Amino acid sequence: MTSSHLDRQRTGAPTDQGTTPAPSLLLLAGPAYFPIAFIARFPFAMMVVGTLTLVVAARDSIALGGLNSAVVGLGSALVGPLLGAAADRIGQRPVLLSSGLVNSLALLALAVVAFSDLPDVAVLAVGFVLGASSPQIGPLSRSRLVQLILHRMPADRRARSMNGTMGYESAADETAFVFGPVVVGLLATTMSPAAPMIGAAVLTLVFVTAFALHPTARVEAPASHESVVQAPARELRAPGVLVIVAGALGVGLFFGTVLTSLTAVLSEAGHGESAGLVYGVMGVGSTILALSTSLFPARFSLRARWLVFGTLMLAAMLAFGLAGGALPVMVGAMAVAGIGVGPTVVTLYSLAAERSPQGRSATLMTMLGSATIVGQSAASALTGSVAESTGAGTAVLLPIAAASLVVLAALGNALLGRGPLAVEDAVTSTEAPPAAL
Structure with missing residues (x-):
């Protein structure tokens, strides 16, 4: 089989015999990708409401709970683009593995610090670390899928695939943000106010790690022997x-x-x-x-x-x-x-x-x-x-x-x-x- 024939197979273009079907994005990403990426969104969706519930219950202060939720959002907003820049520079896998580990530890730390005798500023500090270390699953998933479409999808199918993918990703984000607080409420009422944080830590360790290790993480990862080609900032x-x-x-x-x-x-x-x-x-x-x-x-x-x-x-x-x-x-x-x-x-x-x-x-x-x-x-x-x-x-x-x-x-x-x-x-x-x- 010639190299050009293999190239056409890899990109989904028809072979000389015209028998190779054009690949779908589901086939290109793999059947496990979408459920992993979807569930990996839940820790962040649970985070803001979960920290509010935890801090209010532990410190008996709605004001502190609201302030802590705002600090979590601020940490994510300030550091999120830096994590994205790091993913562009060194690849998604090391960024996700490190941020996921820090984030899971911060989730557990907040559950401990909130009920401790430490001052309120300690709660806010952990909250900021929690937000800053949040794995950017939604944006990074979009980035992966866009690259798959542009690099692997046949030219005549890219437009429809791009629209459908962006639609799915937005729907996945919204669904997670609708049901994330529901999960928080169920865990907090049936177990304890700290349960949502512990549950989010477990989900982060399992599914963010799985998302990081998925083969699609190599889409934008530079080869070790190649220099990274980036447009000026x-x-x-x-x-x-x-x-x-x-x-x-x-x-x-x-x-x-x-x-x-x-x-x-x-x-x-x-x-x-x-x-x-x-x-x-x-x-x-x-x-x-x-x-x-x-x-x-x-x-x-x-x-x-x-x-x-x-x-x-x-x-x-x-x-x-x-x-x-x-x-x-x-x-x-x-x-x-x-x-x-x-x-x-x-x-x-x-x-x-x-x-x-x-x-x-x-x-x-x-x-x-x-x-x-x-x-x-x-x-x-x-x-x-x-x-x-x-x-x-x-x-x-x-x-x-x-x-x-x-x-x-x-x-x-x-x-x-x-x-x-x-x-x-x-x-x-x-x-x-x-x-x-």
């Missing part, structure tokens, strides 16, 4: 990149303002216990639409999608602001918001895949994740303060402002010229990049 500050990060920040602000203002409005109306259910309406629509983006026609460009669905988010929040506490109107607004936010998140990550400077894919993906975390944490604190000091009627204006930022970033993106390598071009190029595995 200043390319991460290019307008086409920063506008995507601004969009991700707006999405984070949107999540934080919506949940907190919704809780405030429903509490004033005497339906506070319904906040989680009403907010869940947005999550359901968001997940369904995120998974449906692969069905969008190619002529519905990424720039147009961001504008259309971002505007839908803004329209939903205008309706929410005018609802006046009417539950049916708020439910409808959350449903429309979900239709908007799901495809918006998918579009942002697709644009990140398009504009990622050479050798810095993981860095950019973690920048988007960190921007979302910063936005959500800051917005939750700000909206809660506004609702407490001026009332829910003022707090409902903040989701409108957050959605406006998403739309403004979309307008800025539309005004920019095309990036150096657009998804529409990269995933349909007739010449595949060299295989990286």
Whole structure:
């Protein structure tokens, strides 16, 4: 068998006999990859709520619990991009193995320190280490799959695979963040407040390690005898990149303002216990639409999608602001918001895949994740303060402002010229990049 024949088999192109089927992403990544990557997301999804539950129970202070959760988010936001940069430089495997080990130890340490006689600052310090060492599973998974698509997928299937992959990854993130707090609640109520931290530590040791050791971790790992080829770091500050990060920040602000203002409005109306259910309406629509983006026609460009669905988010929040506490109107607004936010998140990550400077894919993906975390944490604190000091009627204006930022970033993106390598071009190029595995 000739070397060219083997090359065509490896990339999924038809052989001379035309009998080699084009590989699916499931085949390229391996059947174990997706369940491992999905479960590996849960420790982070459990972390913020779990630390809040633990610290409040151990220290009898809601203020300290909320502050510690914010410190966890801050640590993840500040250090996350550095972990992504390290993964681009030395490969994902050593970064994930080391951060997973530190993170699991920090989870156990917080369970001990919270119930100790150490001062509150010790709790906050451990919380920061916990957030800073959080394995960036979602961004790194996206980075791996993008490289598999661009390096191993036949040219005529890349566009649909890219859209479907970004949709799945967004849905996986949202599902983990919906059910992560549920797992925390079950463990905390049936066992002890420290149980979620111990459970998250076990999941981290098992599934983050499995994710790190999975063969797909070699996708972007440089060979030991090769120098790492990376674009200059200043390319991460290019307008086409920063506008995507601004969009991700707006999405984070949107999540934080919506949940907190919704809780405030429903509490004033005497339906506070319904906040989680009403907010869940947005999550359901968001997940369904995120998974449906692969069905969008190619002529519905990424720039147009961001504008259309971002505007839908803004329209939903205008309706929410005018609802006046009417539950049916708020439910409808959350449903429309979900239709908007799901495809918006998918579009942002697709644009990140398009504009990622050479050798810095993981860095950019973690920048988007960190921007979302910063936005959500800051917005939750700000909206809660506004609702407490001026009332829910003022707090409902903040989701409108957050959605406006998403739309403004979309307008800025539309005004920019095309990036150096657009998804529409990269995933349909007739010449595949060299295989990286």
